[in-house]
Amino acid sequence: MSKKNIATLDTFIDEQYGPLGAPKREVFEQGYNAFKVGLLLHEARLEKGLTLEELAKKAGTTKSYIARVEKNIKEVRFPRYKKL
Numbered sequence: 001m002s003k004k005n006i007a008t009l010d011t012f013i014d015e016q017y018g019p020l021g022a023p024k025r026e027v028f029e030q031g032y033n034a035f036k037v038g039l040l041l042h043e044a045r046l047e048k049g050l051t052l053e054e055l056a057k058k059a060g061t062t063k064s065y066i067a068r069v070e071k072n073i074k075e076v077r078f079p080r081y082k083k084l
Contacts, residue, residue, distance in 0.1 A: 035072045042070040 007015070017025040045055050045066075052063045052070075059066070068074035 031072075034075050037076055038070045038072045041066070045070075 013025075013028070017028040019025065020029075045052070050058075052066045056063045056066050065074065069076050
């Protein structure tokens with residue numbers, strides 16, 4: 001593979017989704033941010049040694065809600081995000 005075919009992640013994203021502010025890029029960014037939230041929540045929960053059920057109880061929500069957030073199936077609303 002030649003070096004001229006190597007691009008930074010930012011360059012790749014710009015090429016695939018357009019510059020920041022482009023509609024396609026905005027959709028990508030929103031999905032990526034939701035993915036990051038789910039991943040960070042999952043890692044933090046495991047680091048604290050909590051089960052889905054334990055975290056749900058502490059956050060005042062359900063086990064299935066936490067699982068959906070961790071799997072990027074459900075977006076987190078800001079008030080709930082603060083609780084988590």
